[in-house]
Amino acid sequence: MSMLVLIGLLLVGGVMAWLAERIAVNLSRWVSLATVTVSLLYLLGIISGLPEGSLQLTPDPGDGSSWLLYLHIDWIERFGIALEMAMDGLSLLLVVLTLLLGLVAIASSWSEIEFKQGLFQANLLWTLAGVCGVFLAMDLFLFFLFWEVMLIPMYLLIAIWGHEKREYAAMKFFIFTQVSGLLMLLAIVMLAWHGQKVNGHLSFSYFDLLGLPLQGRSGWIMMLGFFIAFTVKLPSFPFHTWLPDAHTQAPTAGSVLLAGILLKTGAYGLLRFCIPLFPDLSAQFAPVAMGLGAAGVIYGAVLAFAQTDFKRLVAYSSVSHMGFVLLGLYAWNNLALQGAIMQMVAHGVSTAALFMMAGALQQRLHTRDMRRMGGLWHQAPRMGACAMFFAVASLGLPGLGNFVAEFLVLAGLFAVQPWLTAIAALGLITAAVYSLWMIQQTFQGKPDEQRSMSDFGSREMFAMTAMMIALVALGVYPQPVLDLAQPVLDGLHGLVQDSMLVAQVRP
Amino acid sequence: MSPADFTALLPLLVLAGTATVLMLQVAFLRSVNVTAGLAALGLAVAALSCITAASQAPLQVTPLLQVDHLALLFCAVFCLAGAVTVLLSLDYIQCHGDEPEEYFLLLVLSTMGACILASASHLASLLLGLELLSVALYALIAYPNKSILPLEAASKYLVLSGAASATILFGFALLYAASGTLSFSELGLRLATLDGADPILLVGSAMVFAGLAFKLSAVPFHLWTPDVYSGAPAPITGFLASVGKAAVLLVMLRLFLEADLLRYRILIELTGLMAIFSMLAGNLLALLQSNIKRMLAYSSIAHIGYLLIIFMVSLDLGSRTLAIEAAAFYLVAYTVTTIAAFGLLTVISANQAERENVELHHVNGLFWHSPLLAGLFLVSLLSLAGIPLTAGFIGKFYIFNAAVSGHNWILLGALIVGSAIGIYYYLRVVYHLSRRPEKHHTQPKAAGGWLTRGLACALILGILLLGMLPQPLMSYLQSIL
Amino acid sequence: MAIWLIPFLPLLSATLLMVSTGRMPRSLTAVLGAGSVGLAALLVALLAQGFLADGQVREVTLWTWMAVDNFTPRVAFYVDGLTIVMMSVITGVGFLIHLYSIEFMWDDESLCRYFAYMNLFVAAMLLLVMADNLLLLYLGWEGVGVCSYLLVGFWYRDADNGKAARKAFVVTRVGDTAMALGLFLLFTELGTLDIQPLMVAANANWQVGDTLPIVATALLLGGAVGKSAQLPLHTWLPDAMAGPTPVSALIHAATMVTAGVYLIARNYQLFLLAPPTMQAVAWIGVATLLLAAFTALAQHDIKRILAYSTISQIGYMFLALGVGAFASGIFHLMTHAFFKALLFLAAGAVIHCLHHEHNIFRMGGLRTRLPVVFWSFLIGSAALAALPFTSGFYSKDAILLSAWEQPDIGPWLWAGGLLGALLTSIYSFRLVFIVFFGEAQTEPDRQPGWRMAGPLLLLCLLSLIGGWFALPLSGVFPENGHAQVNHSVEIISIATPLLGLLLAYLLFLGRQLSIDKLLASPTGQALKSFCLSGWRIDNLYNALWVRPYTNLAHWWRNEPIDQLYNAVVAASQWSHRTLLGLQTGELRWYATSMVFGLVLLLAIMLRNAT
């Protein structure tokens, strides 16, 4: 029940934030902040209320009641659909990330949004609610529902509060994700009916559909349906083209949510659904998936370098970074999987920060065109320092979270596909090229002495510092995250033997 | 006729009575509000009487009508839709000055035609129902006779629909010539004994099918749809698009099942083909349409395409019940959504010089000056687009399940492609709804009294309820099929 | 004693300085910046004293960095003789350079940022050498890279500095990536990255000459080559001179660029398993030292000359490593740190006193005007040229001897090294003669203060006596005593630098030999510009990598993939318009279309029935 309450809190908070605008213009953002904080505290309260050591227990992936939290309420009996939700370490990690980045998003929109703040905050909270639902839903129908519904407030965020080409960008975003969602719906329905043939009753529950024997053309269609839906969201080459536009046009908070959380739903879906539901087919498909991942790493990095728009550059860097996630997931050994999960968290933080930076620059300079920047360090050294920090974080500097992630992914991948690893590792070089180029174009070079711009204020510095500390903490002591995910991965390994996807790392 | 027969016919009797009462009332007291109230009341009572009638169902009342639960369910839906249309039209029709009482009378008659179609099991009742529905609609479409667009729409509809009726009749004449019966179930029995390749039979069934396809506006018989939809008054368009389509689809379903036209595999494959083309063409035609009514018209072609899938699914005996269930659910959802969408368009277009044309830019920034209306319109659009939590999604999900269960992969592919295209144009409206208002351009508040608003809210609530808690309706459908 | 304090102190100071964002008083900044390194140096001295007394290897584990399956790199330190040497160089020379920087950078508005970066660098470099596993080493490795980037681009207003900084980072990153792949390979094959267990495992699992150790060491060598500016990844170092001169002294002469040497020395057991890699190391060393020496001859920027000489000297270290004389390599590393830091600091003093003049042909006659600097430079050059009894003499001599003793290829390597020594001597004294003798071109506007002079003098001392230090490396590397010392070889080795000195004198001071005519000829011109440009390797790389990459990026800018989706969009728009063409609004056409549809249906039905 607590999971429903959590989602409900965010939904109701959204409505309240909307209404609060009528009382006082700026009240809504406080309501919004309070809602997310309360949700976070509520979640932590639940977790601390769990029996001792339950976080270390390996959940049985085939039985939701062995998870940390489990909920099952019958809903649409005609199709065997239930309000079935469950939380394990992975979901917990991602929900916490969602709420934390929600706070960041609220902070980044604090002074940026003037038009209809209340509705803005409401959409923000509803997006968060949808994403939390995605991370918790265990009934495939329910999952699909959250998956689609979270797009609507996100669409509105881009379409209403976006920049000059917001119609195009919002539409592209929505259509890409919807079309791929339809493919997933097809796959889900096919899977459920296949399950009906095997189990004798129609059910959309993840736990009922695990371990079905799936072969042949229909199996491939189902697997690809899931795969495409998730890789569009991830986004992976060649389904990534919605991302640069959406990111560029979205308001800062929208970009933060998109990059920080929404992209992770794709990775989560692959890890939770696509591979465990179709282990054999995924094994056959793994080389292709990894190839796409590696292609994304390189392609994203090259295009990032080609950009003149700050946000577009960061967006392409996301494509590149998410390529590592795809690589890690399909390498399917513990090292790579942990790396992929780590990448979700670290990329969430570092990219959110870079988008905040972009938003701050746009707010001050009214442009995102880096050709019109240069030498900003002179006027805004604090911004420069922050930008530098997150730029080197995104190029994978050891000691910061992204490095741990990328290293684990590549180390795990090497055991499977050494040559592909070599290609993907080129991404480390290209990442350096575009990250430093970005810094050069914005903060270095000859300053324009005519320009006057304010440096980060204390509120912005606070948010930035928090994210820096988070990245350093992830970089030098990632163990808490790894420990949280490990039991889940153990369970998945029990389900999908390592040998199925790839060889295990030799001892 | 036994008392049971009368009970079973109660909804039709109430409707007929309402029509009579209305005529009498107009003769004595001329008041639009009273007429509308009586009409709405009569329709509501007719809807309620379906519950009473259900106690006798299923029952064959004379060879003409098969009063079963499905028929009664849709009878109730049509009556309610009619009642809502009556109330939504009030605002609209009052602007037209001269005595519009017969408008409501025609609506009641039209609804009655739809109800007869829902339970028709004989050519005569089919013909009666169809013509009652259509002829009343011609007049309704042309009702705002001061402007030329409705006139044009009505004359087009009249000529083409008349031709389609003639085609159906000719086809039936051929079937009759070959089989010697006009009753659907009899026809089914006779067909089993006849030579399937008899050209008279083939041509007859094809002509009946073509006529019905025209009424459904399936590709390639779809050309009239946008013109009629955009020319007609918005509430009537809603009625035509929902009740008009649903009734015809029901009778087609009944004809195909009871007369066992499913035996003509090629005919069913043609429905499949038609479904594919309707889904693709309908959505493509709507793609860049800036006139919202025309856009919805094109999209209704696509929706008919989605519905036609179920005929192919019905070929698979194991999935037949599911297919009918899916069709029924989809029709209910579609009726509610369409009535809501066009009803809201009525309200939104209230301030325009030419009310029949609602362009995209007319709804610019509606979200900011009439948030309630815009919000409701948004929900109905999302339901049409098939976004979760709305009735439209569950309907589409049903059809998905039916098609998967019947292994109709090609149709599914077209369904996905069609829906994908569909998202674009629905979203385009949403985008215009949410555009930031320009500073110097202040739009007057959209009209619509409390009644209209209340109705719209109720309809939207219905859409959301069907979308979130569809189980009761599903259970009911399962129990009656 | 808390060993972790040693890297922690500069790290803490760096953090404090960054957080203060320049709001701290300048003097406090300076004290904090230099003091933290000084304190670290003191601690290293204590540590070294302890180590020399008991010879015990010190191991400290702080925490487990991460643990996934058997991948459990720790944040742990391993301090043996080699580490002690490196730490001493880093903190000792580092402290002197920090001290020097106070005066050198005093007028710069970003003093705080400067010291923050410098301290961060020292911390990272200490981590690099103290790491007990390759992953932590990699952390330090990348950390120094970033600091180098930050410091080269320290004066950010000039876009060229930024370009140089990026070049430095990206080129070394190429090597780093190879090194990372090496780490993956080692971990995948041997299951650990902890250096000592790794060596044991490597010896246990691999035979000398196996493919895997060759591949692994080749990949590690890639990293070393990048960081230590060896062929073919040396091009970044001359450009990196864009940074402040003390930075060049610390990072691009004394410490960071020798990290590659350290890496190979640290993993020497691995390299011993891969003779082809060892040979490659040696040949890379020789090739680099010759190329860089030739290039240095033609340069006229004082810092670029020193930069090429650094590349060249590290080539000697690689040569030493390649022939298995690890201790000699490290020995040369240390002496080189002394005299090259000295040279850079002295050059910095010249530049500082001469209004940031870099061109040696606009200097001249500074012998009398800047005596302290002159003597420092002279001593440094002598050590660089390996004149007898300077520190450079002992270390370079040892390397050449070891090269000679190498079977088969030894004499070739030795000859290369010897030619390099000759050239080294020529270009170092060319520098001395042109800058400090002859006509004065520019007048110095100030004299170096004590904070500049002090470090110079100390480094002079070290450059002179550094050759007599006995490094505690016996426990680290296998002994390879020089079996039979060939006296003629030794004499030639000693004579060569002197010959070079003589040549330089004749060419550049006495002018008895003139190469003006040679240089004036077209071939000479071409040769000179060829050397000046560093053998056009930059142009080659531009054509090979940089331009194709930027062109590719430019070409892809408009998203080729998106064109695909645009095509879909265009196709649906086209069909929309086509279908819309049917909606003419004419009733007769609608009726006609119905008839068409009907006829079509009938045709299909009847056709299929028959």
Place this chain on the structure above:
Amino acid sequence: MGGLQIPMTHVLLLAATLFSCGLLGLMLRRNIIFMLMSLEVMLNAAALAFVAAGAKWGQADGQVIFLLILTVAAAEVAVGLGLVLQIQRRFKTLDMDQANRLRG
């Protein structure tokens, strides 16, 4: 009975011809009144077919349907003529090619 028996197929062919004539009229005539007349022809063709078929099976059904069709046709034409009046008033012409404001 007796007399001359006309085979049903012949009547059906006649009906089909009539029907086609009606369709052709729809396709070719611009004047709305002629279109309505064509419609009338089509409906009557169907009615004729029903009568013929009813005769074949010896049932009254065909004639009953004929009567129904007659009524329906009357209703259609009644509404149709009402429209014709309005069209004449608004468009000042009965040429349906002129009434093409609704398109696209």
